[in-house]
Each structure stands twice: as structure tokens, then as C-alpha cells.
Amino acid sequence: MKEGTSRTATRFSVSPAVTMQQAVSVWVRDPRIQKNDFWHAYMDYEICLQTNSVCFTKKTSGVRRRYSEFVWLRQKLMANALLMVNLPDLPPKNPFFSLNNASQIIDRMKGLQRFLEEILQNPLLLSDSCLHLFLQSQLSVAKIEACAAGRTNFSVAQAVQRSGLRRFHSEEDIQKDTSTSCDSDSDSSYCRDPVQKIKGLAIQKSRSAALLDHISTCQEEMSSCSSGST
Template sequence: MCLNTMEGEEFITIRVQDPRLQNEGSWTSYIDYKIFLHTNSKAFTAKTSCVRRRYREFAWLRKQLQKYAGLVPVPAMPGKAPFHIGNSEDFIEKRRQGLQQFLEQAVQNMVLLSDSQLHLFLQSQLPVEEIEACAQGRRSYTATDAILDYAISNRGWTQEETLPR
């Protein structure tokens, strides 16, 4: 996404990539995805970040955005899979594309972009319960603190293999 500003062109690049099966062979197995963000937008605390999130965390984010966005439409997400096809390569790739499209559309909407939960989701590895508590002021740290702590720890600075602009 590119935005024209007085100083030049702002950009927000989001890539959902590298799906990985976690807890393979157990009843609690799931797939998570790497979310890579690179931007020069003033809306973001860290200009580069990389986190891993699973589908149910994306679903939580969408529900939170709907709760606080008022009448602003929240982008759709890909649906849940029937159990027997949930790990097929084709399904995983379609879901990855759908999750990327969901995030790309969310950051294009200024109302959604102003939600600190979206920023914490994209730029910290906090669990969703902590994201919600922080956004509601029930933690001693701010969203900016959490994002900067994650970025400084170097965990949030993993580079993407190819970075298109």
C-alpha cells in the first residue's frame, strides 16, 4: 500500500508467509504464519517487524476490530477448514493469501489503523489476552512500550527473504 504525503510516498508492506505446523502429531497441532511488516508510515512505532500468529489469533483480531470500529466495515477473513482438509497444501496457501489480504485491507483503513490492538498484533509477540489488556489500559506498559521492547530484543527485526516495494 502506498500513500502520498508531503515528504514523499508512505508505504506499508505486509507479507503473511512461511506457514508452519506446530505440535505435529498431537491433538493440539496448528499452523502459524510469519507476518512481516516493513513501513515508513508514521502510524507505526517500529518500521520493520516480524511475528508469528495462528488463525485463531487473526480471528480474535477481526472480532476486536469489529467491536471498536463502529460502522466502519472490517475486511473479511478466509473461513475455517473442515478437519480433514485443514492441513492440505492448497488449503494452507489459500488461507495464507486470505490472511494477507485481510491485513493489507485493515491497514488501508485509517479507523482500523488507529486501533492499538492491530499494532500490537503486528508488532509484538504478546498473546491476545495481553494485547486486549494493554489496549484497555490494564497493564503498566503502553502499546508503544510493548512494541519497542519487542523490536529492541531483535526478535522483531527478522528480515524477509525478498522485500518488494
């Protein structure tokens, strides 16, 4: 047996009856525009988790993930579950997704949160170490796969413990991605026009703040409309 094999496919075996007695709360919030370089931008989201479940080593955590990482997670869970579970859908990939469109961002966040909420209700999926690393460590997807397969010098539990609790809505939450290509989260105008890219870099902080204010206003208006219709 090769060294590290004992950590392969770490499982957290818990009966459905025990799982149902415990609570797992998850939120997807705080969208932020991130810059890879002068040419590429994307948006990531904060995943906040609180639980009393024995399935989780850490009871409170916060990490940042982008849409493409959610896509990877769904594919990985589907492969690991061997078609034994019907996985919920993610919000659809939108080639026209805009980093400045508050409505699109709100819809995507809601869809990502619903996806995680359904995932976390399934005891079989809760045994998947890739899910735990996705939710409670800031490892890249490549590192998650390596750790879950026992190809790292640290275990799944060690990776989770080493990921300190981040302060929500702080600059420390920003996780830089090393990707150098545009994906569905990228702002296409930034990918094409270097002048816009350089100019956008200078005003990035104010744009992000304005976007968050816009999203907050939209959410308040949606809440008012909902309460007024009842």
C-alpha cells in the same frame, strides 16, 4: 482516575491525506506446524511488515500468528470501530482444513494477506492499538486486550519496542500457544489418535520441511501456468 487509565485505548491519529502518502507493505508467509503437546497441533504464519508510515513506531517487524488470532482481531476491530467501517472478510473457517494440504495452506495465506492489506489501507483502523500490538508484538490476545485497556504495567509503545525484530525463517520465530484444545487449524487425526500423535512428533521436523518444499513447488507451478496463459 485510576493508575494506567491514561494509556487506555491508545490512538495514533493521522489524517487520510498523510496516510495516503506513506506506504505499508505486509506479507503472510512461512507456515509452520506447531505442537502444543502430544495431542494438539496447529499452524501459524509469519507476518512481515515494512513501512515508512508515521502510524507505526517500528518500521520493520516480524511476528507469528495463527488463524484463530486473525479471527479475534477482526472481531476486536469491528467492536472498536463501532460499525463505522466495513471490514474485509477472512478466508472462511474450514472444519476439514489439513495441516498437510499445501493447496489449502496457500489459499489461507493469500486470504490472510489480503485481509491485512485492506485493513492497513484504512486510516481509522490504523488508529487502533490492538492492531498495532497484533502486528508488531508477540503478546497473546489476552495481553493485547489488557495492554490496550491500560491494565498492564507497560504501554502499547513499550510493548511494541520490547518485541525485538525477529530473523525471518529462524527457529526464534516459533511462538508457543498455551491453548490445550483443538480448533479449525488443528489436524483432526492428531487429536483423535495418540499413536499417530507420538509418531508424528518424532518426524515433525521432516514433515514441516517437506511441506514447505511442496508449497514452494506449487507456487512455482502456479506462476508458470499464469505466465503461460498470457
